[in-house]
Each structure stands twice: as structure tokens, then as C-alpha cells.
Amino acid sequence: MKKAALKTALGALAFVASGAFADEDASLVINGEIEIVTETAAAAHLDGALKTVYSGWVFRSDETQAMQADDFDNPGMLAVESAMATWATAEGTNGKSCADCHGDASETMTEVRATYPKWNEKAGELRTLGQQINACRETEMGAEPYKTDSAELLAMEALISSVGRGTTINVAIDGPVADIWAQGKELYYTRTGQLDLSCASCHEQNYGNMIRADHLSQGQINGFPTYRLNNAALNGVQGRFKGCVRDTRAETYAPNSPEFIALELYVASRGNGLSVEGPSVRN
Amino acid sequence: MADNVTPRVRVPKSAKAGESIAIKTLISHQMESGQRKDKDGNAIPRSIINRFTCDFNGQNVLDVTIEPAVSTNPYFEFQAIVPESGSFTFTWYDDDGSVYTDTKDIAVG
Secondary structure: OHHHHHHOOOHHHHHHHOOOOOOOOOOEEEOOOEEEOOEEEOOHHHOOOOOEEEOHHHHOOHHHHHHHOOOOOOOHHHHHHHHHHHHOOOEOOOOEOHHHHHOOHHHHOOOOHHHOOEEEOOOOEEEOHHHHHHHHHHHHHOOOOOOOOOHHHHHHHHHHHHOOOOOEOOOOOOHHHHHHHHHHHHHHHOOEOOOOEOHHHHHOOOOOOEEOOEEOOOOOOOOOOEEEOOOOEEEOHHHHHHHHHHHOOOOOOOOOOHHHHHHHHHHHHHOEOEEOOOOEEEO | OOOOOEEEEEOOOEEOOOOEEEEEEEEEOOOEOOOOEOOOOOEOOOEOEEEEEEEEOOEEEEEEEOOOOOOOOOEEEEEEEOOOOEEEEEEEEEOOOOEEEEEEEEEEO
């Protein structure tokens, strides 16, 4: 609350921001054992734009926060369960399952989510986690790729994310991805739409303040895929971007477009230092 | 016909006499309300879990009627004071006639 109040230039407006953080001292421990970093010092490349980065969990109500603290209460874990069955099911012309190459996901995939989107050296391209899953399906399994943001793909992303909960987001921004990262940064600060808003207008300059009946978060994506109470389903990062851009009353980019992939890389890198949380619960 | 219906229940393995324990239940179910239409404009038939019961050692302790407004994956959490060791039986009744059950034992002492 204090932080948000200080950010508000007009003292008279400060009361609007009170209650911005449901409980400033709350900490997130999942199933009583996985400790989640929900607040930490911003990475160096944020260059003074933010001093501290907060997980979106911090901005939610006590009830929503509690849902994420126990897998039984987290509806996103239902998707993880169904993806576990898919993980062991052979599909495609090569008759292989995910497990045939990767074994037990809870042992082999724990470090994966934290580093995506990631440069794929062999393919010479930047890949989101979803793209990597589909690349595996096509080239290794000979199976049909999942549709972008489909329930099946998000469930698989949720599985890979869930086994990595508690690991620290560490997305590379240099080397071959430096140009794409710069493009993503430019998109983040570019105002769009009739409302003339950039990502930064809300998520950098006004996080903690109210947007209609809700608290603005920093727009961190460490908790994706996210189970939203809003639509009672898992939501992907780029689907969420689309919703945000639409709300500025602009024509949006398509999920999986080069623009959104660049933006996802940049936004992911803003969360370096936070924990992998997905599937998280948000409203 | 409902797909991927899986009941889940969490009951503590043991409790003290007179202690209030939390029981959590969830069944994955699409809970199709019957109000929606498909792409061609035809009504999608209602398919919901319409009743949930909980019995302890054969005696009914909870009986819930569920209506179409209840959203997907119905979740019930309630408190219970358990007088003696025994087993809980949870039963969900589907519109399509399917009945799903789960049992959990609890030791009181």
C-alpha cells in the first residue's frame, strides 16, 4: 500500500490505491513445501524502470491467493493431470510418447519452464514453450501439432511448468536473441489503440492502482499458463497479450506472430528472479 | 455423455474425537447447462452432476441438489466432527445416469 501510494503523484489520489496489495507480508508456499519468490529486486536490464518485481499473485485477493497454495484447490492442476496422461500416450507416425524420450517429467523437465522463450540453436529460431512442444510433436513423434492456445497445448505447458515451480525465471536476452529482445522492448513501450496505451502505461506506471474493479499487476508472466476464474480455463501468455491490446481498442497481433513472440521474450525477461508459478490462479 | 469425469476427495487420515476436520471434494465435469447453443444454433443438451451426497458408516450426513448454474468442476468443502473411526462414502449423480463414488477411511482416537 505504501509503495503504491508513493507512486501516486497526487496525494489526493493516494486513497484510491490503498489496499492495492491484499497482504503485503503474505508469502506463497505451495502444498506446504514449494517456496515461491513473489517479490524480488528487478533484473539489471530493467534499468531503473522498476526497482522491485512482483508476481501477479501479490495483487490478488486472499481467497484467490489461497487457491494457488494447495494443488487440490488449484483448478489448473486438473489440466496438469490430463496432460500427465497425454505425456505417457504414444501418438503420431513414429509411435512415440513424450515419456519415451523425456522419461518422468517430474525429474527431467524441472529446469525447462524457467528459461523459455529460448533460442533453439539447431532450428536457428527463438521458440516459446508451446512452439517447442509442437516442434517435438511434429519432428520426433510425427504427430499433428496442437493449435495455438488450445486446451491441449496449454495443459502440456501447465504440466511442464508445474514440475518447475519454485525454480527461478532466468530468460537469456543476449546473443542471438538480442535483436528480438530489443524489438519486444520497443513494442512494450509503444502506445497503441484509441486509448493510446502501452504495456508500460498500466503495468509499469500504475501497477497496484485500480483499473475499474481490479488491481493492476506488473504484468509478469511467471505464473503462466494461468487458470483464470474469469473464464474457468487455462490461459496462455499471448492470448492474454491479445486481450490487453484489444482493451486499448487496437487491432491485435495474432498469437504466435513474430511481434508477440518478441514481446513474450521481453516480458518474460522482466520477471527474471521471480519463481516459476504456473499453473497459477488469477481473476 | 460426459468425458473425463474423475472424483477427488481429501479427508484427513486421522482426527481427534470432537475435532472439526475439513473435507474437500471436487469432481471434474463440464457441467453443460443446457442453455448454450452450438455453432449451428442447436441447443446443447444439459449434462450436469445433479446430486452430491456424503455418507459416514452408512448414515447420510450431506445431500446436495445441484442446479445448472453451478459452474464446471463442482467443488464442495465442508467441516465435520467425526464421532468414531469409519469410512466416508462420497457419491455424485450424473444426468446421464452415471454414478461416481469414492471412499475414504478415517481413524479417530
